[in-house]
Amino acid sequence: MQYQTILKKMKTELNDVVQYYLDVENDVLNLNQLLGREIEISFEGYQCLCCGKEKKIFRQGYCYDCFYESAAVGDWIMNPELSRAHLGIEDRDLEYEKEVQLKPHIVYLALSSNVKVGVTRKTQVPTRWIDQGATKAIEIVEVPNRYLAGITEVALKNYVADKTNWQKMLKNEVLEADLIEEREKLKAYIPEEAQPYFLGNNGNVTEIEYPVVQYPTKIKSLNLEKTPVYNGKLMGIKGQYLLFEDGIVFNVRNNEGYKVIITVR
Structure with missing residues (x-):
C-alpha cells in the first residue's frame, strides 16, 4: 500500500490506548494498525501549510515568509x-x-x-x-x-x-x-x-497509555533531508513520534509541510 501526503501532526483519540491517525491523500490512516509492519518514508519536497507554495519549510510547517507574517505563529x-x-x-x-x-x-x-x-x-x-x-x-x-x-x-x-x-x-x-x-x-x-x-x-x-510494542534503548532522529528514503519496522507511537525497531525515531510534527510517499509492506 502506498500513500502520498503533505505531513501534518498526527490526530489522536484517547482510549484505553491512544489511537493515532495520519491524514493522507483522500484517506485517513490508522497508524496503530501498522505496528509490526515495514514502512518506507520517501521525501518528495515541500509545501507550505499556510500559502500552499512549494517553498522550503522554515518552521512549524510554514515557509520563511509565512512564519514571520502569519498570525497563527x-x-x-x-x-x-x-x-x-x-x-x-x-x-x-x-x-x-x-x-x-x-x-x-x-x-x-x-x-x-x-x-x-x-x-x-x-x-x-x-x-x-x-x-x-x-x-x-x-x-x-x-x-x-x-x-x-x-x-x-x-x-x-x-x-x-x-x-x-x-x-x-x-x-x-x-x-x-x-x-x-x-x-x-x-x-x-x-x-x-x-x-x-x-x-x-x-x-x-x-x-495515558501509548501503542508501543518495544521502546528504543538508543535513539537516532530521522532527518528526511539527509536520509530522503528510510525503511524500518514500526514498533510504537508516542507523543508525535514514530518509533522504529532499529532505534530510529521520526517526529511527524517537526516535519509538517514535507511531501512524502509512505509505503506499507
Missing part, C-alpha cells in the same frame, strides 16, 4: 505571557488573536520524562498532553485568557521544569510522581491574578 504562541488581545493590542491580526487568546486556557502538570508545567487551550485537553508523550497529567488552573495562563506558567517554571527530555520520554524512562501533591506544592507560587482559578478540588489525574 506569533510569538505569543510559544510565549503565552506575551498575549495582548485582552488589552485590545494587535500583534499581527487582532481578530484572530482575540479568537484564540480570549478563550479558557489550562495550566497543567504533566509527567512525560519528569514533572513539567505547560499551557494549552481548554479545547486542546487531552490532545496537548498526548502530543507531549505524557503518561499522566492534571490541571492546575483554568483561566479565561491566554495571558493569565502565560504569567502563571512563567511563575511556576521557577519551581518545576517546563521542558520534556524527549529522549527519556521515548525510552519510557519516566520518573514517578504524585501530581496532586505536586500541584499543592505549587499553589503558593501562582500569581495573585490567577489564584481565584486554582483547581484544588479537581482530583482527576488523566492516565
Whole structure:
C-alpha cells in the first residue's frame, strides 16, 4: 500500500490506548494498525501549510515568509505571557488573536520524562498532553485568557521544569510522581491574578497509555533531508513520534509541510 501526503501532526483519540491517525491523500490512516509492519518514508519536497507554495519549510510547517507574517505563529504562541488581545493590542491580526487568546486556557502538570508545567487551550485537553508523550497529567488552573495562563506558567517554571527530555520520554524512562501533591506544592507560587482559578478540588489525574510494542534503548532522529528514503519496522507511537525497531525515531510534527510517499509492506 502506498500513500502520498503533505505531513501534518498526527490526530489522536484517547482510549484505553491512544489511537493515532495520519491524514493522507483522500484517506485517513490508522497508524496503530501498522505496528509490526515495514514502512518506507520517501521525501518528495515541500509545501507550505499556510500559502500552499512549494517553498522550503522554515518552521512549524510554514515557509520563511509565512512564519514571520502569519498570525497563527506569533510569538505569543510559544510565549503565552506575551498575549495582548485582552488589552485590545494587535500583534499581527487582532481578530484572530482575540479568537484564540480570549478563550479558557489550562495550566497543567504533566509527567512525560519528569514533572513539567505547560499551557494549552481548554479545547486542546487531552490532545496537548498526548502530543507531549505524557503518561499522566492534571490541571492546575483554568483561566479565561491566554495571558493569565502565560504569567502563571512563567511563575511556576521557577519551581518545576517546563521542558520534556524527549529522549527519556521515548525510552519510557519516566520518573514517578504524585501530581496532586505536586500541584499543592505549587499553589503558593501562582500569581495573585490567577489564584481565584486554582483547581484544588479537581482530583482527576488523566492516565495515558501509548501503542508501543518495544521502546528504543538508543535513539537516532530521522532527518528526511539527509536520509530522503528510510525503511524500518514500526514498533510504537508516542507523543508525535514514530518509533522504529532499529532505534530510529521520526517526529511527524517537526516535519509538517514535507511531501512524502509512505509505503506499507
